[in-house]
Amino acid sequence: MIIAVTGTPGVGKTTVSKLLSEKLGYGYVGIKEFALEKGIGEMVGEELEIDTEELAEAMSREFQGRNVVIDGHLSHFVPADVVVVLRANPKLVAERLKERGYSREKLAENVEAELVDVILVQALEENENVLEIDTTGKAPDEVVEEILTLLKSGTKKRVGVVDWSDVYDEVLPYLRL
Helix, strand or coil, X not given: CEEEEECCCCCCHHHHHHHHHHHHCCEEEEHHHHHHHHCCCEEECCXXXXXXXXXXXXXXHHHCCCCEEEECCCHHHCCCXXXXXXXXXXXXXXXXXXXXXXXXHHHHHHHHHHHCCHHHHHHHHHCCCEEEEECCCCCHHHHHHHHHHHHHCCCCCECCCCCCHXXXXXXXXXXXX
């Protein structure tokens, strides 16, 4: 089974993906590392620009029929049995990205993306089986248990769990207006 874990930067993808792969006994694959190793994409400044079609083809060839957890904010573009979209309060995302030293512009771009469900919408356009999980206020192992419970119950789609419209005023300072 291929499980893709996606979400805006700062929602906890890597921590949750590694724990999930460990609990399931699956392989772990980071998209950025895979793309670099396979020569997919090019560096633009400090960022790796990845062609999602090329990435999807390469990952499909490499992991078809294997049990892996694919981690990355582009993983919803990769053929997967289930896509887990991690969400977090946009203010929390802002604080985490600020701690990571993101530029004001990149921070604002990602806070806005989380606020208006960009990755969830993309995931739903690309995949049939999408599970949305709110990570706000939860320890990584709680998030993993929630994912495992949904997978074990056979849940194929769970979306509409998150609505950040009530925190808009709180995140205004982080947005580009």
